[in-house]
Amino acid sequence: MPPKVKTALAPEPMATQPEDTQSVTESEKERPTKKKKKSVKANAKSSKKSRKRRPSKVTLVKNAIAQKMLVHPQQVQQFLEALDSVALEFLKTKNMFRLNFLTVRLRTIPAREASQVRRFGKDIFVKALPERRTLRLTASNSLKQLCK
DSSP: OOOOOOOSSOOOOOTTSOSOGGGOOHHHHHSOOOOOOOOHHHHHHHHHHHSOOOOOHHHHHHHHHHHHHTSOHHHHHHHHHHHHHHHHHHHHHHSEEEOSSEEEEEEEEOOBOOEEEEETTEEEEEOOBOOEEEEEEEEOHHHHHHHO
């Protein structure tokens, strides 16, 4: 069998459709054309692109502060980043960071050794836990009164 060789010539159109467009009957004109159904994935992708996403709460807070202070939101972002680094430094050194309306304390929970403890009349084996750190946030009284 000889090898198949692709030809450079384009195939000629088949004569199944009439070349004269005026000869189409009235019934064919009235018939609605069928739309192709999109797959579920295609619908999800198109809906994600066209749907506006809700801005994050951080963005909403930044924009509110920027409007209140009449500055650009990027300057508010720089301020918040500086405040973040200062708060982290204070928490590492003094275990406490205080603002006018909020106090943040770093609480260290000591490690626990594995042992048996008697509770409710039964001996319970307690697992060992490493040292943990948690943050405690307390609002000032003025902020509490504003929220009431």
